[in-house]
Amino acid sequence: MTTTSLATLADAIAATHGSTAPTTWDAPTELLSAAAVLFTTHPADGTDELLAGIARLLGHGPHPAVTLHADPPARGPRERDILHHALATAAEPGRPPWPHGPADPARLAATAHALTVTIPCRLTALRAAAVLHLLRLLPDTDEHLHRDLIRRTAWLLDPRTDDPVTLLLTLTASDDPLAPTPRSRTHTRERPLEPLPLADWDLWPAPDQVLTLSGRITAVRAHSHIVFADLAWDRHSAQLAVDPTAGADLHAGDLLAARGTCSTSRSGRPTLFVRHLERHEPGAPPPLPGAAPLTPLLGPLRAHLAAADFRETMSPVLTDGYFGGAARPFTTWAHAAGRRQYLRVTTELNLLAVIAAGTARCYEIGPSFRNEGQRGRTAVEFVMLEAYAADLTLDQATVYLADLVTATTGITAPLARRTFDDAFAEISGIHPADTTAVRALAAERTPYTAEHTDDPDRLARRLWRHSVRQHLRGLTAITHIPGPASPLIAGTGRRAQRAWLYADGLELAEIAANERDPHQMAAAFATQFTADRHLAHRTYQQVIDLYDSALPPCVGFGMSVTRLAGLRPAPVPTQRRTPARTTERTP
Helix, strand or coil: CCHHHHHHHHHHHHHHHCCCCCEECCHHHHHHHHCCHHHHCCCCCCHHHHHHHHHHHHCCCCCEEEECCCCCCCEECHHHHHHHHHHHHHECCCCCCCCCCCECHHHHHHHHHHHHHHCCCCHHHHHHHHHHHHHHHHHHCCHHHHHHHHHHHHHHHCCCCCCHHHHHHHHHCCCCCCCCCCCCCCCCCCCCCCCCCCHHHHHCCCCCCEEEEEEEEEEEEECCCCEEEEEEECCEEEEEEECHHHHCCCCCCCEEEEEEEEEECCCCCEEEEEEEEEEEECCCCCCCCCCHHHHHHHHHHHHHHHHCCCEECCCCCEECCECCCCCCCCEEEECCCCEEEEECCCCHHHHHHHHHCCCCEEEEEEEEEEEEEECCEEEEEEEEEEEEECCCCHHHHHHHHHHHHHHHCCCCCCEEEEEHHHHHHHHHCCCCCCHHHHHHHHHHHCHHHHHHCCCHHHHHHHHHHHHHHHHCCCEEEEECCCCCCCCCECCCHHHCCEEEEEECCEEEEEEEEECCCHHHHHHHHHHHHCCCCCCCCECCHHHHHHHHCCCCCCEEEEEEHHHHHHHCCCCCCCCCCCCCCCCCCCC
């Protein structure tokens, strides 16, 4: 189809949709009815995951139902028209549409783009329409195609794309979307099984010595008679001088083992003049894992805690139940145990159990997981330091934590102590006690919150996080914080025994003294539950039982190691690298 005819088709479909008033698509009835085929024909392992995925998909509805252009007078989501017309247009002339025939990717992309530009398309509704389409195809397919459609259904229910055109292209591709074809390599030589020769790095640079250096190429500079390349591995780096014939195939990112003689270039830079390449694998270095930048901090952090007699512990990442305020966990299914389990949102209970068993001070550094949006990110995993001490007061723990921050980062400012009200008034010009002014400021800066509550304490806290705390400088401990505190913290409101620690406006940690009355704690939990929309499997019985067993008074703090790493100065390289020169020449 030409661009003009695609635009005409899109206009015709849109006109059909607009011919009658929209209603609501009964997606649960259609999808769940079609899903019955999963239990009657060729039962597939993982059917429960498919049903759970359908349930998650239905949670994004409801979707409008309109008169369909591809199947009048039927009604359904407009995304079903996009799907069916795209598949029909992409089919080869005289051949049935996908999956019974091939789908031309160029025509499919052009059609999908033209339709979605004109017709409003919600990705979740398009995905639901595609799942329904596949489920209805299952009864009339042979075993091989049945298995393929099941796998494509699984991909749709656990997607890796957020674009309608890409979704349709991946859905109809000839390869399996769950196992994409590897990228082709220019070099197909057999890969050696031996490890990289790395021992000679300890000898580098060694004048007139023959060495073998291995690593990743970080830069290539080609000249008329020679090619220079920078090679790096771990904390080492070296310049290579390579013959133009061998150096023509070198690119940044390649994995290399080069043997040659160590000398210096005319600029005086140590250089390995390569005789031959013992190993050359084209490629590119994968990105570092998200936790990699934290590793330089962990050694000093553990050393400081050990010097203060804190004992390190380790808690299970998967738990049978969960707690932790209003935090939502990631949920999985333990097949061997036959029950749901959860990625932990906190290590607090395990640490308190260690204290109750007779340890004065303990801590854990590890990942915590929150299945909720947080500052623009969705799937949140962050590294936390949580610690408890039975022999420190709240004030002593605050001083210790500030000392830990200064000892492990580049911050040298002394600790300042300020109440929430004083800091809020100084920065914003409005005292939290002036409820009228607080409500007016909230209506201006945080209108959504102001529309949903007129509680001055909640508004003050929202304003604090939105536009006040960023103006704090140095290390600051904020006390007498308004609003509700965790039921595990002694006291309530501004009398709660807690402090927030900031470094140049960045919130690092909360320090708190624990509540000791299990009856008061149980009442606070009951009050909290009345506003909790996600009660399933959240249990505090273990917490109440632990406190009821005579847990000693203790103070704890939780600090984001991820944020702390952002305050740590970059490590100084062990070997200074000379800037690249464009006038390098051989000796």
